[in-house]
Amino acid sequence: MTTAAVEEQELDPSLPGGVNLISAVLAMEPSDLVISHARACGGGSITESVQKFIRDHCLSTPGEFYAPYLKNFLKKLISEVELDHGYVLDYLYELYAQYMASFKDDSFGRRDTRVCKRISFLFPNGCSELPSRPYSKVLMFPLQCSLNMLEGDTGCSIWPSSLFLSELILSYPELFYNKSCFEIGSGVGLVGLCLAYVKASKVILSDGDLSTLANMKLNLELNNLKVETNMTQRSEDPSMVKCMHLPWESASESQLQDIVPDVVLGADVIYDPVCLPHLVQVLTILLNRTKSDSYSLLPNPKPENEDACDESVGRCDADYNGGANGKSKEAPVAYIAYLGSIRTKMVGSEIVEVIHSWSAPRSLSTSIMYSFAQRDDIEVLDEPLYANFLRVTGLDRPYRKELLSKMECDGNKVVSDIIFGPGRMKYRFCKHIAKQRTQGLTNDLMKKGKHFILIRNPLDILPSFDKVVAPSFFELGLAELVCIYNELRKLGKVPPVIDAAELQQDPEATLRGLCDDLEIPFQPTMLNWEAGPKAIDGLWAPWWYESIHKSTCFKQEKKYPQSFPFALYDLLEQSLPLYNMLRRHVKKKSSSLLSPPLPLPELPVPANEKVLVWVGDEIVPRDSAKVSVFDSVVQGGDSIWEGLRVYNGKIFKLEEHLDRMFDSAKALAFESVPTREEIKDAIFRTLIRNGMFDNSHIRLSLTRGKKVTSGMSPAFNLYGCTLIVLAEWKPPVYDNTRGIVLVTATTRRNSPNSLDSKIHHNNLLNNILAKIEGNNAKADDAVMLDKDGYVSETNATNIFIVKKGHVLTPHADYCLAGITRATVMDLVVKEDLILEERRISLSEVHTADEVWTSGTMGELSPVVKVDGRRIGDGEVGPLTKRLQVAYKNLTQQSGVPIPTYLAN
Numbered sequence: 001m002t003t004a005a006v007e008e009q010e011l012d013p014s015l016p017g018g019v020n021l022i023s024a025v026l027a028m029e030p031s032d033l034v035i036s037h038a039r040a041c042g043g044g045s046i047t048e049s050v051q052k053f054i055r056d057h058c059l060s061t062p063g064e065f066y067a068p069y070l071k072n073f074l075k076k077l078i079s080e081v082e083l084d085h086g087y088v089l090d091y092l093y094e095l096y097a098q099y100m101a102s103f104k105d106d107s108f109g110r111r112d113t114r115v116c117k118r119i120s121f122l123f124p125n126g127c128s129e130l131p132s133r134p135y136s137k138v139l140m141f142p143l144q145c146s147l148n149m150l151e152g153d154t155g156c157s158i159w160p161s162s163l164f165l166s167e168l169i170l171s172y173p174e175l176f177y178n179k180s181c182f183e184i185g186s187g188v189g190l191v192g193l194c195l196a197y198v199k200a201s202k203v204i205l206s207d208g209d210l211s212t213l214a215n216m217k218l219n220l221e222l223n224n225l226k227v228e229t230n231m232t233q234r235s236e237d238p239s240m241v242k243c244m245h246l247p248w249e250s251a252s253e254s255q256l257q258d259i260v261p262d263v264v265l266g267a268d269v270i271y272d273p274v275c276l277p278h279l280v281q282v283l284t285i286l287l288n289r290t291k292s293d294s295y296s297l298l299p300n301p302k303p304e305n306e307d308a309c310d311e312s313v314g315r316c317d318a319d320y321n322g323g324a325n326g327k328s329k330e331a332p333v334a335y336i337a338y339l340g341s342i343r344t345k346m347v348g349s350e351i352v353e354v355i356h357s358w359s360a361p362r363s364l365s366t367s368i369m370y371s372f373a374q375r376d377d378i379e380v381l382d383e384p385l386y387a388n389f390l391r392v393t394g395l396d397r398p399y400r401k402e403l404l405s406k407m408e409c410d411g412n413k414v415v416s417d418i419i420f421g422p423g424r425m426k427y428r429f430c431k432h433i434a435k436q437r438t439q440g441l442t443n444d445l446m447k448k449g450k451h452f453i454l455i456r457n458p459l460d461i462l463p464s465f466d467k468v469v470a471p472s473f474f475e476l477g478l479a480e481l482v483c484i485y486n487e488l489r490k491l492g493k494v495p496p497v498i499d500a501a502e503l504q505q506d507p508e509a510t511l512r513g514l515c516d517d518l519e520i521p522f523q524p525t526m527l528n529w530e531a532g533p534k535a536i537d538g539l540w541a542p543w544w545y546e547s548i549h550k551s552t553c554f555k556q557e558k559k560y561p562q563s564f565p566f567a568l569y570d571l572l573e574q575s576l577p578l579y580n581m582l583r584r585h586v587k588k589k590s591s592s593l594l595s596p597p598l599p600l601p602e603l604p605v606p607a608n609e610k611v612l613v614w615v616g617d618e619i620v621p622r623d624s625a626k627v628s629v630f631d632s633v634v635q636g637g638d639s640i641w642e643g644l645r646v647y648n649g650k651i652f653k654l655e656e657h658l659d660r661m662f663d664s665a666k667a668l669a670f671e672s673v674p675t676r677e678e679i680k681d682a683i684f685r686t687l688i689r690n691g692m693f694d695n696s697h698i699r700l701s702l703t704r705g706k707k708v709t710s711g712m713s714p715a716f717n718l719y720g721c722t723l724i725v726l727a728e729w730k731p732p733v734y735d736n737t738r739g740i741v742l743v744t745a746t747t748r749r750n751s752p753n754s755l756d757s758k759i760h761h762n763n764l765l766n767n768i769l770a771k772i773e774g775n776n777a778k779a780d781d782a783v784m785l786d787k788d789g790y791v792s793e794t795n796a797t798n799i800f801i802v803k804k805g806h807v808l809t810p811h812a813d814y815c816l817a818g819i820t821r822a823t824v825m826d827l828v829v830k831e832d833l834i835l836e837e838r839r840i841s842l843s844e845v846h847t848a849d850e851v852w853t854s855g856t857m858g859e860l861s862p863v864v865k866v867d868g869r870r871i872g873d874g875e876v877g878p879l880t881k882r883l884q885v886a887y888k889n890l891t892q893q894s895g896v897p898i899p900t901y902l903a904n
C-alpha cells in the first residue's frame with residue numbers, strides 16, 4: 001500500500017488506537033508517550049490524517065488545557081513530523097505560534113501550578129455489564145493535580161500506583177461493591193472516585209496534608225460526589241464520600257475508632273522509609289479491627305434499620321448486622337499498590353530524574369556539565385561509566401590504576417546504584433562518552449531517564465584529540481553515538497541533538513531549546529561558571545580539563561580554526577559522515593535570538609524524500625547522492641542528459657532516448673562512456689530498488705566525469721564518465737486537462753552557430769534564462785524564438801500548432817529534436833492528419849486554432865493562451881484531445897519492460 005493510501009484512511013475515535021491517543025492527551029501524558037500513540041495510529045509515522053485526528057479530537061477544547069503542556073507537546077509533534085520530513089498541518093503551526101506568543105518558558109514547571117488532567121479508563125468489549133455506563137467504553141475523571149509529585153502543599157499529581165489500584169478496582173468491582181472502603185494517603189482522590197463508581201457502600205479517604213485534602217475534596221465535587229467530613233455521622237447518600245485528615249505519625253487508636261472498613265487501600269503508601277513505622281501502626285489498627293470490635297467501640301451502635309438494603313443504589317447497611325449479635329469476626333482486607341521501579345528511585349524521599357548527555361570526547365561535554373551544575377535543582381556525574389569502560393576494554397590511560405581503584409568498576413552497579421540511585425535533587429545530569437556504553441550494560445541505561453546528544457564536527461575535535469590518547473575511530477566513538485541515537489529512537493525516545501558549534505555561537509538560545517526539549521525549565525545561571533577545577537570533576541581532569549578550567553562560559557569559537565592535523569585525514573573521512581548523519585537531526589533553531597534558518601521546503605511529491613539514486617557505480621539514499629566538486633558537471637556544466645518516463649512496468653521510448661544520449665556523448669567527444677547495456681542495467685536496478693514501476697520519471701545524466709584537477713580541458717578527465725540515474729515519483733507536471741499559458745521570452749534559443757540544440761546537454765542556462773522570464777510573467781513556460789525571430793520551442797518542450805486542420809511544428813534546427821515530438825509527428829500521420837514541418841512565426845502561434853507542447857515530462861499539454869492572446873476559443877481543442885488519447889494509449893502499450901516487474 002502506498003503512503004497516500006494510508007493517508008486517506010480516516011481514523012476512528014472509537015477504536016483503541018484513537019481512544020488511546022485522545023486519552024493520553026487529555027491526561028497530559030509526557031509528550032514522548034503521546035507521540036508514540038500518534039505514530040501507532042499512523043502505522044509508524046505521524047501522517048496528515050493523524051494530525052487531523054489530533055486537531056479534531058484531542059485539541060478541540062484547547063481552553064481547558066494547561067497551555068505550557070500543549071505548547072511543549074505541539075513543539076514535539078511538529079519537530080517529529082519535520083524530522084520524518086512529513087507534511088505538518090498549517091493548523092498545528094498556527095496553534096503553536098499562538099502558544100509561543102502567549103506563554104514564556106518560565107511559566108512552565110512552577111511547582112505550585114495546578115493543572116486539570118483527565119484520566120481515562122478504557123473498558124474492553126464485554127465489560128458493559130459493569131455497574132452503570134453500559135454504553136460507553138471510556139470512563140473519564142477530570143482531576144486537579146499539581147505538576148510535581150510529593151509536593152504536599154498542592155495535592156499530589158497522579159501516581160502510577162494509584163492508576164494501578166484504580167484499574168484493580170474497575171477490573172474487579174465485586175471485591176469492592178457494597179464494601180466499606182478506607183484509603184490511606186488518597187492524594188488527588190482517584191482511587192476514591194473509582195470506589196464510588198463501583199458502588200462501595202462507604203468510601204472514606206484520608207490524607208495527612210491539609211491542602212492535599214482540600215484539593216481532593218475539590219476533585220470529588222468536580223466529579224459530582226458530595227464530601228462529608230464528619231466521621232461519626234452516617235449518611236445514606238450514595239454519592240457521599242468521607243474525607244478525613246490523617247497524619248500517620250500522630251494517628252491514634254481513638255482517632256480511628258469509628259473506621260470499620262471491609263477493605264483498606266493504599267497507593268504506594270510506602271514511598272518514604274521514614275514514614276514506615278507510623279504507617280505500619282495505622283495499618284495494624286485498621287487491619288486488626290473486626291466488625292464486632294468496632295461495634296463495641298461505636299458510641300451509638302444501634303442501626304436505624306437492621307435490614308436496610310437499598311438495591312437500587314447498590315448500597316447495603318450490612319455493617320452493623322453482624323456486630324449487633326456479635327457473630328461476625330471478619331477482618332478487613334488490604335490492597336496496597338506498590339511499584340518497585342518507582343521505589344528504587346525514591347529512596348531519600350525524592351524522585352531523581354536522570355538526564356543523560358551523550359557525546360564524543362572533546363565535544364564541549366564538560367562545559368555543558370558545568371553549565372547544568374549551576375542549576376539549583378540538579379546534581380551532576382562526570383562519566384560515571386568510565387572505570388567500567390577501562391575495565392571491560394583493558395585500555396590504558398595514565399590514570400587507569402587510580403581510576404579502577406577509586407571508581408565503581410561494575411557497570412551495572414553504576415547504572416542501578418549511582419546513575420539511578422537515591423538522591424535529594426530533582427534532577428541528575430550524567431555526562432557520558434558514547435564509547436563508554438560497553439556491551440553487557442543493562443537496558444535500563446537507555447530506557448530510563450531523558451537523553452540528549454551533543455555532537456561536534458570532527459574537524460574541530462581531532463586537532464586537540466591526541467593530547468591524552470592516540471586517536472582512532474573507536475576512541476572517537478561516533479559510530480556508537482549514532483547507535484545510541486537510533487536505539488533511543490526505536491524506544492520512542494527521540495533524543496534532542498545539539499551541536500557544540502551552536503552552543504558556542506549562541507549558548508542561551510541553544511540551552512533554552514535543549515531545556516525545552518528535555519521539558520525542564522531553563523535557568524539563566526547555566527550560562528556561567530567559575531574558573532578552576534571543581535569538586536564534580538572526574539579524577540582524569542588534570543589530563544583533559546586544562547583549558548576548560550580556564551573558561552567561565554561557552555566561549556565563542558575562534559574566528560579562524562586551527563590547521564588540520566593531516567595524519568588524521570583518514571579518520572576525518574571515516575567519521576564525518578556519521579557526524580553529518582546526526583547533524584541532520586539538530587532541531588531547527590527556534591529562538592528569535594538566533595537568525596532564523598530557511599524553513600525546510602516541502603517537496604512537490606513527499607514520497608520522493610526517500611528515494612535511492614544511482615551515482616557513479618552505486619545506489620545511495622537521496623541525501624548521499626552527490627557528485628564530486630571535481631566533476632565536469634560542476635566545473636563546466638559538461639554533461640548530457642535524458643528525461644524518461646515509466647508507464648505500467650515499462651520504460652517508454654528507452655532505446656530512442658539512449659540513441660540520443662550516445663549521439664550527444666559522441667558529439668561532445670566523451671571518452672570512457674559506459675555501454676548501452678551498462679546504462680540500461682543501472683536504470684533497471686535503480687527502478688527496482690525504488691519499487692518504481694509506474695508514474696515515475698527518470699532524469700538520466702552522464703557527465704564527462706571527474707577531473708584530476710579543476711579546469712576546463714577534457715584532458716583532465718581521467719576517471720571515465722559519471723552516470724546518474726535519478727528516478728522520482730512524478731505525475732505529469734502541467735495541467736493537461738485545462739491547459740497552460742505561455743509568454744514569449746526575449747532570450748533567443750541557441751543557434752547551431754554557437755551551441756547545437758541537437759546535443760542534449762546539461763548546460764541549460766539558455767533555457768533557464770527564458771524560464772525566469774516565464775516565471776516573472778506568471779506563465780507556465782516561455783516560448784523561445786530562433787535567431788531570425790521564428791518560433792523554435794519553449795524553454796522545456798517542443799511546440800505544435802493547428803491551423804485549419806493542418807498540424808505544424810518548427811524544423812528541429814534551433815530546437816531539441818524531442819522524442820515526444822517525433823512520437824506525436826508519427827501519431828499525426830497515423831491519425832490521417834496533415835503534418836507540416838516548417839518555420840512558424842509568432843503571429844501564426846497567436847492566431848492558431850490550437851496549440852500544444854510536447855515533452856516526456858509533461859506529455860501533450862494544451863496551450864490556451866500565448867502572450868495574452870486566447871488560443872482558439874480558449875478551450876482545449878479537438879485535435880489536441882485526440883492526440884492526447886492516442887499518446888496515452890501508446891504509453892500504455894509500448895515500452896521496454898523493467899525486468900523483474902512481470903515476474904512479480
Ligand SMILES: Cc1ncc(COP(=O)(O)O)c(C=O)c1O
Pocket residue numbers: 643767793794795796797798816817818819820821854855856857
Ligand atoms: C528544451 C527542450 N525541448 C524539448 C524537450 C522535450 O524532449 P523529449 O520529448 O525528448 O522529452 C526537452 C526535454 O528534454 C527540452 O529540454
